[in-house]
Amino acid sequence: MSDLxxxxxxxxxxxxxxxxxxxxxxxxxxxxxxGASFACTPLGHCHPDVVEAVQEQVxxxxxxxxxxxxxxxxxxxxxxxxSTPDGLESAWxxxxxxxxxxxxxxxxxxxxxxxxxxxxxxxxxxxxxxxxAATWKxxxxxxxxxxxxxxxxxxxGDADELADAVDDETAAVILEPIQGEGGINVPPAxxxxxxxDLTDEVGAALVLDEVQTGMGxxxxxxxxxxxxxxxxxxxxxxxxxxxxxxxxxAVQEWIADGAASHNSTFSGGPVxxxxxHATVSTLVExxxxxxxxxxxxxxxxxxxxxxxxxxxEVRGEGLLVxxxxxxxxxxxxxxxxxxxQVLALPAxxxxxxxxxxLVIDESHADRLVTALEAVLASTD
Numbered sequence: 144m145s146d147l148x149x150x151x152x153x154x155x156x157x158x159x160x161x162x163x164x165x166x167x168x169x170x171x172x173x174x175x176x177x178g179a180s181f182a183c184t185p186l187g188h189c190h191p192d193v194v195e196a197v198q199e200q201v202x203x204x205x206x207x208x209x210x211x212x213x214x215x216x217x218x219x220x221x222x223x224x225x226s227t228p229d230g231l232e233s234a235w236x237x238x239x240x241x242x243x244x245x246x247x248x249x250x251x252x253x254x255x256x257x258x259x260x261x262x263x264x265x266x267x268x269x270x271x272x273x274x275x276a277a278t279w280k281x282x283x284x285x286x287x288x289x290x291x292x293x294x295x296x297x298x299x300g301d302a303d304e305l306a307d308a309v310d311d312e313t314a315a316v317i318l319e320p321i322q323g324e325g326g327i328n329v330p331p332a333x334x335x336x337x338x339x340d341l342t343d344e345v346g347a348a349l350v351l352d353e354v355q356t357g358m359g360x361x362x363x364x365x366x367x368x369x370x371x372x373x374x375x376x377x378x379x380x381x382x383x384x385x386x387x388x389x390x391x392x393a394v395q396e397w398i399a400d401g402a403a404s405h406n407s408t409f410s411g412g413p414v415x416x417x418x419x420h421a422t423v424s425t426l427v428e429x430x431x432x433x434x435x436x437x438x439x440x441x442x443x444x445x446x447x448x449x450x451x452x453x454x455x456e457v458r459g460e461g462l463l464v465x466x467x468x469x470x471x472x473x474x475x476x477x478x479x480x481x482x483x484q485v486l487a488l489p490a491x492x493x494x495x496x497x498x499x500x501l502v503i504d505e506s507h508a509d510r511l512v513t514a515l516e517a518v519l520a521s522t523d
Contacts, residue, residue, distance in 0.1 A: 161188025241269025254401030265325030327465025362436030
């Protein structure tokens, strides 16, 4: 099996159950999840509050379409909107992150009456046709072209290039507050604030894609709060239902008032809504964002001390951590899994991405550091 097969193909690890930050095979082998869930389980696997909420709801009402009021859906919307930055007053649920970004682009175009979308190099916004058009890498896009037009890419983090691109014909600027798939790229201080100012000047929508950065992962409930920026549209998914398939879009009033009709059959289904309510409520009430900030500082400090000489850089915020390696990230991810029972992800060819559940403690971080130290010291 090649490195690429391990990363993008079927992995030779049959997982049967999960609990907290751990996953287990049928024979009881324990794996520390530092990426297997792609940030989808911020509360860890099978969190009892989420399990209870889902089990109760599925036994009462599994599905009815969103035109009928359902308490689980109302509770989920209220908890989600309350968790977002002030100014985001309306929300809509879908089934995934790419659908959330698809909706955001549609909302921006219809609310502004413009069509131009400004996106960033190294971005990843999803695999449906609209979201894919705003995604950078050709390997994702080329087989499906032509995609929707009028998308302009600018270097991520370059405020001057962004200023040159944003004009009166711009419907939206879509950015990740920290790029995930593109390599855990943290923008320079002031970059998101500049994006906010530029879109305000021309009446365009600032769309912040928090599919991976949201739900407390970066030390605040939403990464944009670290920069003090409120977007016109915030999108999320992954951790929103602690493992259940759900995405969310929160918007400012002018977007809600100006957007054309949009919907999905399974929008806000009762079972996923119950998971959303339990997940968001628990994250907020237990202040897991603060725990993520503290554990992220601890993890990066320990990584710098243990493997600083073996890597180019440790970067990220909270428990969204990227290691710029001197060797291939695919091979490192494979060796961590096969030899040390730690599951991590590549983010490009040379960046190893660490996305552990927010419930990890120092002992879990130490195990991760020890495994990485052994892998990076290996000459095999």
